[in-house]
Amino acid sequence: MVKFNVNGERYTLDADPDMPLLWALRDLLGLTGTKFGCGIAACGACTVHVDGEPVRSCVMPLAALEGADVVTIEGLSSDSTHAVQAAWIANQVPQCGYCQSGMIMAVAGLLGSNPQPSDADIDAAITNICRCGTHQRIRAAIHDAAAKV
């Protein structure tokens, strides 16, 4: 039994404590905005916030989440108006879009701890993979969001 909060709602899950948070979100809670990409914390598609920090949920076991506050892409804002989401729309960032939930969560996490990141800060913090090649729009959108945070 694990008790934790997701997007402000309390959940008690009776599930395998080794089950990664990613699969609990997707298969048990129906929150499919958080994506499965690699299963080894290498691509970042599954990034969510745990107690305010960006975390790759595909390797985070439920057992480690007792009492935690989890925020997923669905809970970042109620109406897509978070500064990062707004910048993503303004810069028309997504192509296929599959990596973008994780990108947006990673960037929202970065801006939380570093509101004015330099290009080098961005390079070091945002190691998520995008296969469509939206990289330069991501960078532009990060600077755009930083200017508005």
Place this chain on the structure above:
Amino acid sequence: MNTIVNLSRRTFLATSATAAASLVLGLTVPTPTFAEDEGEPSAINAFVSLSDDGTTTILLNKSEMGQGIFTGIAMLVADELDADWARVRVRSITDPHREDYWTPSYAGVGTGGSRSIRESWMDFRRAGAAARDMLVTAAAQRLEVPKDRLRTENGYVIDEENGIRLDYGELASLAAEQEPPAEPTLKDADRWKLIGHAIEQLDIPLKVNGSAVYGIDVRLSDMLVATAMQSPVPGGTVADVDDARARAMPGVAAIVRDEGFVAVVAETYWQARQGLEALQVTWSAPELVDENTQAMMDRFAAALDGELIAAEGEGDTAAALSSSGRVIEAEYQVPMIAHACMEPLNCTALVEADACTIWGPLQTPGWAQGVGAGVAGVPIENVVVNTTFLGGGFGRKFLVDFVAQAVLIAKAVPGRPVKTVWSREEDFAQGFFRPAALHRIRAGLDNDGALAVWEHRLAQPSILHRWLPEGGAMQTPLERVAAESLPGPMLEARQRSVKEIDPTIPESIASKTYYAIGARSLKLAMPPSSLPVGIWRSVGSSGNAFVFESMVDELAHAAGEDPFRFRRRLLEASPRHLAVLDRAAELAGWEKPAAEGRFRGIALDACFGSIAAHVAEVSVSEEGLPRVHRVTAVLDCGVVVNRRAALAQIEGAVMQGVSAALAEAITLEEGRVVETNFDRYRVLTLAEAPVVEAHLLESGEAPGGVGEPALPPVAPAVCNAIFAATGVRVRSLPISQHDLRRV
């Protein structure tokens, strides 16, 4: 606001029977709307449906995988229809066997080859124009006035004289009864309001808040989740399975064993995954195994020494070589690379007594429908195909091995939908890779430095022969199921296009008549492939342009001429190509010196009906580490439909091209793929990404492809810049395997 009709959560939670009937429903952000909330729809034609509330629904026969085609098609239809763009919705079709939706070259529904616009843009425009004409006819009837007194604008038919404006919604049902015009009148380009402009993508709002539904996000009531493994030496078959432990594990509902895979079906993915890891499976080896990558390349080399197929020839190359003032010989290699779509392969299927329903990220719904029919044993019209958003496609999701597997698994649990999700490791290990290739070239300059002769030999396994039922022993078991389930017309179209030679192999080498070359010949070997191979963004051109344009650079240096000016002479009789090259050089400042420590390379290619030229700006550190700083990319794709999407596609193609050139390769050990996740298969990160300066050269010619043609010139432009920086000629990819310390 615009609406993307998307698989909605509400649909998923409906019973499966209801889900099969209602299929794709609307989901908008911020306020979801659903098909059942709409007004009464009237089907005007195959692509246009109008509701009495004034909503225009445009039906899409193409798959959205990030290229922006939903928006592009909607623009084409809506412009000719004079629809109110704010009230346009789009929805994917579910009946790909219907001939109205076929792409002529496939004789079926599929998205690939950068064909959607260049092959079908007139169909979409005609559908919009025909619907507009029927609305005007309906309005003329209603108002009892001659048609020519009426005009249309922004979702209204307007009778100026009487000051009457009729909303399209009011006319929808009457319009649907009208005879479609034989030849609808299309707008002249100067009256386009959407086409040629930069329009925001309709799907982007869904892709920033997690609400876009990809195949992997499909959820249906009573649904099970499966995951499977195929032979780690691809193409092998299951010899023995010990599933005692897996059967006893929590949540496991079924173990499915087929010729080429074993699957565990469970309540959740995690349980299925745990179950799969508990299986003990013994595999029988396939007929052909390459112990390692070198063994494969050795086979290709032996094939090049054997009998070759003449693919193209002009003039006497032997004579030209012997009389040539300067002959350069080189061997080039292209590695296998993976699609590595961010969304791992997955597909959901429901098999019932006389019906099959498929949900998935599909590039070829038409082929998937055939697979549903073939595997489930039901008539094709009883197979409903729901195409979701694709989390990347790049050609991998054009194949339907994963659909065949999903339907085979669902067939073992009839009456319950089963979503089969591949692990990333399986997605890599069972890839259909861009084939490796071995090239040997001899080229000669005459005394004036003109390109007198080009003799090219190329060994590369066939891709397209594998798609035919007689595709041979090298097909994997799932590939065979897929090939045998091709709908008849699609099969005939393939048989027409694939003769002795797989026509994708010589792309960007054969028919390169825009370059002035004296005598030329191209001879091919098609050795069998031990691994499945497939179409990877820009297909043959992706590797061939690297080889050709690197070799042109070698010749320019041999001639002692600037590589840009050398190409200008080759393009003297090809003004359209020359204009693209000139624009790239001008925008990159080719004639001005680069910044300290930076070096430039240039390359050009023409494929998929378009022309692209790029200039890459590169530095190489003292330790020999390359860095691509900037790529100036120019594309002439003729008439541009959505400027915004076209520029994004150039940027994306360049990034993917840089990624592939720098570090991507699939290698083999003991017949198995070594790179089975992103820790070993290195793709471009933000830190390595160059600045891409994307430009469209609007020649006004007929539309060409957009998604692929900007990719092939990337690798040669980068490698030519590396040569300028270091004197090291990169003759095999990826660049990361070379020592680039200055020679």
